[in-house]
Amino acid sequence: MITGSGESLADLGEWGLIAALAAQLPPGPGTELGIGDDAAIVSAPSGSVVAAVDMLLEGRHFLLSWSSGYDIGVKAAARSLADIAAMGAVPTALLVALGAPGTLTAGWALDLAAGLAYEAGRAGAGVVGGDTAGADSVLLSVTALGDLSGRPPLRRAGARPGDVVAVAGPLGYSAAGHALLAAGVTSFPALVAAHLRPAPPYDAGPEAALLGATAMIDVSDGLVADLGHVADASGVWIDIDTSALATGDPLARAAGALPPPSGTGPPVSPAALALRWALAGGEDHSLVAAFPPAAALPARWRVIGTVREAVVIARGEPGADAGGAAGGPARAGRVTVDGVPYEGPGGWQHFR
Amino acid sequence: MITGSGESLADLGEWGLIAALAAQLPPGPGTELGIGDDAAIVSAPSGSVVAAVDMLLEGRHFLLSWSSGYDIGVKAAARSLADIAAMGAVPTALLVALGAPGTLTAGWALDLAAGLAYEAGRAGAGVVGGDTAGADSVLLSVTALGDLSGRPPLRRAGARPGDVVAVAGPLGYSAAGHALLAAGVTSFPALVAAHLRPAPPYDAGPEAALLGATAMIDVSDGLVADLGHVADASGVWIDIDTSALATGDPLARAAGALPPPSGTGPPVSPAALALRWALAGGEDHSLVAAFPPAAALPARWRVIGTVREAVVIARGEPGADAGGAAGGPARAGRVTVDGVPYEGPGGWQHFR
Numbered sequence: 085m086i087t088g089s090g091e092s093l094a095d096l097g098e099w100g101l102i103a104a105l106a107a108q109l110p111p112g113p114g115t116e117l118g119i120g121d122d123a124a125i126v127s128a129p130s131g132s133v134v135a136a137v138d139m140l141l142e143g144r145h146f147l148l149s150w151s152s153g154y155d156i157g158v159k160a161a162a163r164s165l166a167d168i169a170a171m172g173a174v175p176t177a178l179l180v181a182l183g184a185p186g187t188l189t190a191g192w193a194l195d196l197a198a199g200l201a202y203e204a205g206r207a208g209a210g211v212v213g214g215d216t217a218g219a220d221s222v223l224l225s226v227t228a229l230g231d232l233s234g235r236p237p238l239r240r241a242g243a244r245p246g247d248v249v250a251v252a253g254p255l256g257y258s259a260a261g262h263a264l265l266a267a268g269v270t271s272f273p274a275l276v277a278a279h280l281r282p283a284p285p286y287d288a289g290p291e292a293a294l295l296g297a298t299a300m301i302d303v304s305d306g307l308v309a310d311l312g313h314v315a316d317a318s319g320v321w322i323d324i325d326t327s328a329l330a331t332g333d334p335l336a337r338a339a340g341a342l343p344p345p346s347g348t349g350p351p352v353s354p355a356a357l358a359l360r361w362a363l364a365g366g367e368d369h370s371l372v373a374a375f376p377p378a379a380a381l382p383a384r385w386r387v388i389g390t391v392r393e394a395v396v397i398a399r400g401e402p403g404a405d406a407g408g409a410a411g412g413p414a415r416a417g418r419v420t421v422d423g424v425p426y427e428g429p430g431g432w433q434h435f436r
Numbered sequence: 437m438i439t440g441s442g443e444s445l446a447d448l449g450e451w452g453l454i455a456a457l458a459a460q461l462p463p464g465p466g467t468e469l470g471i472g473d474d475a476a477i478v479s480a481p482s483g484s485v486v487a488a489v490d491m492l493l494e495g496r497h498f499l500l501s502w503s504s505g506y507d508i509g510v511k512a513a514a515r516s517l518a519d520i521a522a523m524g525a526v527p528t529a530l531l532v533a534l535g536a537p538g539t540l541t542a543g544w545a546l547d548l549a550a551g552l553a554y555e556a557g558r559a560g561a562g563v564v565g566g567d568t569a570g571a572d573s574v575l576l577s578v579t580a581l582g583d584l585s586g587r588p589p590l591r592r593a594g595a596r597p598g599d600v601v602a603v604a605g606p607l608g609y610s611a612a613g614h615a616l617l618a619a620g621v622t623s624f625p626a627l628v629a630a631h632l633r634p635a636p637p638y639d640a641g642p643e644a645a646l647l648g649a650t651a652m653i654d655v656s657d658g659l660v661a662d663l664g665h666v667a668d669a670s671g672v673w674i675d676i677d678t679s680a681l682a683t684g685d686p687l688a689r690a691a692g693a694l695p696p697p698s699g700t701g702p703p704v705s706p707a708a709l710a711l712r713w714a715l716a717g718g719e720d721h722s723l724v725a726a727f728p729p730a731a732a733l734p735a736r737w738r739v740i741g742t743v744r745e746a747v748v749i750a751r752g753e754p755g756a757d758a759g760g761a762a763g764g765p766a767r768a769g770r771v772t773v774d775g776v777p778y779e780g781p782g783g784w785q786h787f788r
Contacts, residue, residue, distance in 0.1 A: 116484055121591050121669075122522040122653060123488035123582070128480035132468055136475035137531040137579055139569050170474040179489040181533075181577040215577070217491050225533040225567070225577030227489055230475070239473050301474055317473075 093193060093218075094186030101193060101216055105182075108197035112210025114176035114231070124212035126177040126229055133176075134230040134237065136167035142222040150265050151280055153192040157199020158281040160224040163304065165207045166282075166369035168230035169289030170302040172238035175209040179227040183219030199281075200226075207286045235293050240317035243299040243374035249322055249389035250381055251372045252288035254278060255307055255329060256358065259365025260338045263357075272338045284369040288384065292373045295381060300373035306364040308419050308426050311372060311389075315417025318374075323420045324363070324389040331358040363421060394418065445545060445570075446538030453545060453568055457534075460549035464562025466528035466583070476564035478529040478581055485528075486582040486589065488519035494574040502617055503632055505544040509551020510633040512576040515656065517559045518634075518721035520582035521641030522654040524590035527561040531579040535571030551633075552578075559638045587645050592669035595651040595726035601674055601741035602733055603724045604640035606630060607659055607681060608710065611717025612690045615709075624690045636721040640736065644725045647733060652725035658716040660771050660778050663724060663741075667769025670726075675772045676715070676741040683710040715773060746770065 093101055106119040117125035126133070140160040142148060151159070161178055168175045180200060184193065197211075204211050209228065243249075261279025264272055284302065292300055299318055301310045307324065315322045339354035339361070352360070374391055375381060394417060419426060445453055458471040469477035478485070492512040494500060503511070513530060520527045532552060536545065549563075556563050561580065595601075613631025616624055636654065644652055651670055653662045659676065667674045687710035696703065704712070726743055727733060746769060771778060 117589060117591070121589075122519040123486045123525070123580075123589075125523075125584075125589055126485050126487060128483055128485045131480055131483060133478050133480045133485040133581065134475045135478060135529070135531055135579070135581060136565060137533045137567050137577070139533045139535060139567050139577070141535060141569055141571055144569055144571070167474040171477075173475070177487070179487055179579055181489045181491045183491060183493060183575065213488060215489050215491050217493055217496055219493055219496070219575075221572070223535065223571075223575060225489070225491070227487070227531055227579040228475075229485065229487060232477075237469060237473075237475075237477055239469070 091190045092186060093184060093188050093190060096190050098216055101190070104190060104194060105197045105214070108194055109201050109211035110205070111212065112177060112204065112208060115210040115212050118210060118212045119214065124177065124179065126212055128231055130232050130234050132232065134168050134171050134173040134232060135227065136164055137225060137227045138163040138167065140224040140226070148222065153195030154199035155280040156222070156224065157196040158203045160226045161200050161203035162282045162284050162369055164226040164228035165203065165209065165286060166284040166302040166304070168228045169284060169286040170238070170300050170371055171230070171232070172235060172289050172293035172297070172300065173230035173232045174290055175207040175228055175230045175286060177209050177212045177229040178204050180211060180214040181225040182214065183217045183223040185220060186218050188222070233290065238293050238297055238300040238373070240299055240301055240314045243314055243318035243320050243322070243391045245320060245391055245393040246377055247298055247374040247391040248377055248379070248387045249311070249372060249374050249391060250385040250387045251370050252285045252384050253370025254368055255303065255370060256331065256335050256361030256365045256368070258282055258367040259361040260335055263342060264338060267342050269341055271341060272334060275334060275338055278368070282367060282369045285371060285384065288371050292371065295375060296379050297373040297375050300371060303368050303370045303372055304366050306366045307372065308363050308421070311419045312417065314374065315419055317417070319394055319417060321392050321394050321418045321420060322389055323392060323423060326359060326422050328386065328388045329359065329362045330386070331355065331362050335361055363426060443542045444538060445536055445540050445542060448542050450568055453542070456542060456546060457549045457566070460546055461553050461563035462557065463564065464529060464556065464560060467562040467564050470562060470564045471566065476529065476531065478564055480583055482584050482586050484584065486520050486523050486525040486584060487579065488516055489577060489579045490515040490519065492576040492578070500574065505547030506551035507632040508574070508576065509548040510555045512578045513552050513555035514634045514636050514721055516578040516580035517555065517561065517638060518636040518654040518656070520580045521636060521638040522590070522652050522723055523582070523584070524587060524641050524645035524649070524652060525582035525584045526642055527559040527580055527582045527638060529561050529564045529581040530556050532563060532566040533577040534566065535569045535575040537572060538570050540574070585642065590645050590649055590652040590725070592651055592653055592666045595666055595670035595672050595674070595743045597672060597743055597745040598729055599650055599726040599743040600729055600731070600739045601663070601724060601726050601743060602737040602739045603722050604637045604736050605722025606720055607655065607722060608683065608687050608713030608717045608720070610634055610719040611713040612687055615694060616690060619694050621693055623693060624686060627686060627690055631719070634719060634721045637723060637736065640723050644723065647727060648731050649725040649727050652723060655720050655722045655724055656718050658718045659724065660715050660773070663771045664769065666726065667771055669769070671746055671769060673744045673746050673770045673772060674741055675744060675775060678711060678774050680738060680740045681711065681714045682738070683707065683714050687713055715778065
């Protein structure tokens, strides 16, 4: 179908592109009907399906000058697949909507498909369907499906006072890689790779469920922000122990290799910058979960904090949050760092 | 959460927008876990799930000056839900990825949510999840899920010589509405509505399966183009009988109300233009299926053609298609109109 990978998407046409992509995108063990009809069919042996969608937009989430098509394919797949794992489910399938300028080459699109296929394969999922359209910039929307193997889902709600909080996967690596790329520092390739091609530990999701986890989320917006969602949904406070965050090598070393910031703010020490990456950096897509204190956690689950009872603060008093029931005391979840509220930059918010 | 619908998306922030949208988007009967966690959970009683994704991009698929947020919500939902119905499945859920400029108003986004909710409700599906991001223009990617109730899927392959071809829903109405909008003709509001807010007959999908249909597709690219997919997948020829296409009122009347085209091509009669809309116009999202000749079709299934055996044309002879097996005779599917190959404009292709 493709005579040369330098051919443009416009030369190829929509159906030519779809055929070329489909040839790169293998089915998975749960694929009952893959690419080529009006819809795909994916097995859902539990009798229910877990589903999540995430967008990846050129200029907002990636730059074509930093990321290859392969990188973008890996990242787009990882973002959505991590959401499935964060429910304690096993990924089964991806559907990929791709908008792209007709001037992009077929070779770029095939690279993208190879990245999608690689990451889907790492998660055990097939790429079963999609849509393509011409667009002014590259945009991807990836839907991931998964199966719970008959277990209840691991939600954000469920963390209980006394639980320990543990993480599987790195924290702050993606933020460090982003800072290195932005500064043009070419050392620390593993951190740059962690930004360009996050590698969520998918099998840690179902593992957490088997270990008795009470709540789980993937770190997409930043550790403090994402644990804030767990704290809010569970009605608890969560304290992070920074001594457990492993912000030494390579994070602090990478922070020390960066040129001093050109802005007018106060200087930030490498150790403080590394801590900020671990607390507020997003896009690692590591899994963070609450476990009963007696849970016997395998080594890849690093305990980084504890869950405590939410302190009731009367409405209007200092420290009261806005989320309480009307007229009653506020009882919102909260995340503290070494026992005090986190004052650093928050997680990523769009539209700002 | 929203204090005034004139507030901008940037004022609202990502989480404020998600909360405001979630309040407009009801769960459906199959929603086990809706918006608010890392992923949604949707029942899949058959043990498998049908899934499809479609994009809708500002400037490519709609204009903000023509379509309200509500219109865009309806259309985005309808495109994906029709793909589920075209497999003979019952829609269960939608996941919606929305990119939008921060300057858009919260009121526009709530209108969009109302349109999504209306159309999802018409199909019996819940809106269970999504993603939002800032973008330079409005972009939507909607994933639809469905359930086959234990039946095999109705694929594009399966049409057999002797079958009749029947359609449920209008043909050419969306193309007529597009032409009226482009010409600024404000009469024929039903045709304009058919373009802005297509209304696929979702329940005709499972009905076709129960009636013994052998193949089905939804008319998204145009009747000839989409029946071409069925003909190719089934290895048959399909002949469309134009006398059955109902291109009189309102199509021919609307064609007659248009100003003459400004180009240099030959003039086209209203009847010919109406026929072109019915044959090549897309986006009606009506369902077209092949049925055994003895099938007792309810009135809404209008017979518009027949399936015949593919004629074997030796490779290299006039009329031979390119898709045949290497070295052997070509045996591609083909669509004819009143017995002759269709020479009019084809269906919509992106990247061109």
